[in-house]
Amino acid sequence: MKIQVNARNRTHLFETEAGAGEKILHAGLMRGIALPYECASGTCGTCKARLVSGDISDAWPDAPGRKYLKAAGEFLMCQCSATTDVVAEVPAFVQLMETGSCVPLASKGCIVATQMLTHDVMTLDIESAEAIDFDAGQFMLVGVSEVEGMRGWSMVNFDRHARLLRFLVRRKPGGVLSDWLFADGSRTGAGVDLYGPLGHATFYPSLGKDLLCIAGGSGIAGMMSILARAEQDNYFERHDGNVFFGVRSMKDVYFLDEFTRLRAQCGNRLAVTVALSDEDPPDGLDDEYPLIRFERGFVHEVAARQMQQKLANVMAYLAGPPPAVDASIRMLLLSRVTADNIRYDKFS
Amino acid sequence: MQKERICSATDIPDNGMKTYEIKGVKVLVANAGECFYAYQGLCPHQDVCLDEGYFDGSVLTCHQHLWQWDIRTGEAMGLAEAPLEKYEVEVSDGELFVVQSSALKAVEMLKDVSAATLSRLEQLAKREEYDEGAVVYEVNDPTDDLYVLESGRVEFTIGREDRTRLAGFMLRKGEVFGWAALLEQSPRRIAKAICHEKSVLLRIDGGAMLEVLEADPASGLVVMRRLSELIARHMSGPQNG
Known part of the structure; x- marks a missing residue:
């Protein structure tokens, strides 16, 4: 099917595979067109567009992201595929992806x-x-x-x-x-x-800033990738790194051996703190994991305490349950970290 | 919008903000301690209510994608890609009133121009109303005038006869088009501009505007810098399809 996306600055043309249910967002991104999106999975509403002509099929009519749709004819590009040729309007400036971007x-x-x-x-x-x-x-x-x-x-x-x-x-x-x-x-x-x-919450070694990672639960996944890249580039010889990993209790914690290895490998400029929200750190943990710090509290509170006077040159990466991410954003903004130094992908 | 009473000064606490609806338009009023400010109530990015965001007394942040604005001016900061439409606020006997400001004050290209020059440009501007479907200019028309959108929506098409394609659209108060009127080597329009709905435009003679700017070179330089940024933005990236 032929897709025409009318953006604020120009029109983009591309095709989707007929009958394959290929999502309009996916087809556009695969052709290097930087259509707006964050979660790409129906929850955030960022990829909304308005149908000008043609017919679409919605794979998930109850998607939570549909609550951001207001005007008639609006739809989520990440959930909809074209059943005829489609013209859609996206009220944003849409460029082609920069050279060197990872095209999906x-x-x-x-x-x-x-x-x-x-x-x-x-x-x-x-x-x-x-x-x-x-x-x-x-x-x-x-x-x-x-x-x-x-x-x-x-x-x-x-x-x-x-x-x-x-x-x-x-x-x-x-x-x-x-x-x-x-x-x-x-x-x-x-x-x-x-x-x-x-995802836009990416890390490149050319960043040139101190690294702050605040993750709740399995939000730590992307942080591990960032730390792996930083380690490969010896990033912590030149910059500080602070990782905060929030979980409820000791039965929810993992990656302690990997954090210990990273700390030993990357040196003292990398600090790793595990924040336990529901219990005090048990005795003896510091002896077992001397390179990791353990504290009681919500991850954004623990990060706020430890990062006082250390936020001047940070790039903050956030991930985890939406309430944890929102609390971290609020904490950082109130500490005068500017929004362009906060990176996360919105999943709600 | 005429001058409208919006609330009492005591309704909004220090460093607080509230949204009011005036004739169907959402208006955000913020109390920055010494001074009240009023802006469009919805984020220009995705129509999110700005009063759900954060306000610390100087910076307003939309909680959705962290677009930020300077509360004193409405100018975009950090990630924000568009300024906020500002309303003038008057306080009289403890009551707050808002007045919609001129579209020229919302023009990105003119934002650091001196007050005197802005007022001269206001005098040059002719306010024109267009019906839905009205053509502002055609391809190959002379490029005498520049336009500022006050309300409505203008679409652009390029190409000839039946082989035309939409080449963008404008819908924000203060967006400028037809800026070829300020360029010396561009005597003809390269796109057709059509009002997609009933629209109000400010029309300014390009030659007269250049004369006003020549009389105030500091402001003129600012405008030329912004104009080159605008052109670069429209030209960036290879064309596909």
């Missing part, structure tokens, strides 16, 4: 390993049929044929031309895909659909 692609993949990290979090290793270039901090959409729709998960690893992608998945009560993944019996060998990379 669709690929098939296969689950090659899973490992339980806690009672409700696992790592999920997927081998992609196509090599994928992504930036540290980006995410992929992952879907399985047994469950409708795709979910956005951040990569934990950082490699160029990656065939192996590692994700963190937390079991959500009532989450259909997580129920499928966490069900008894291994999912190793299952085929998956991949689309990506996506």
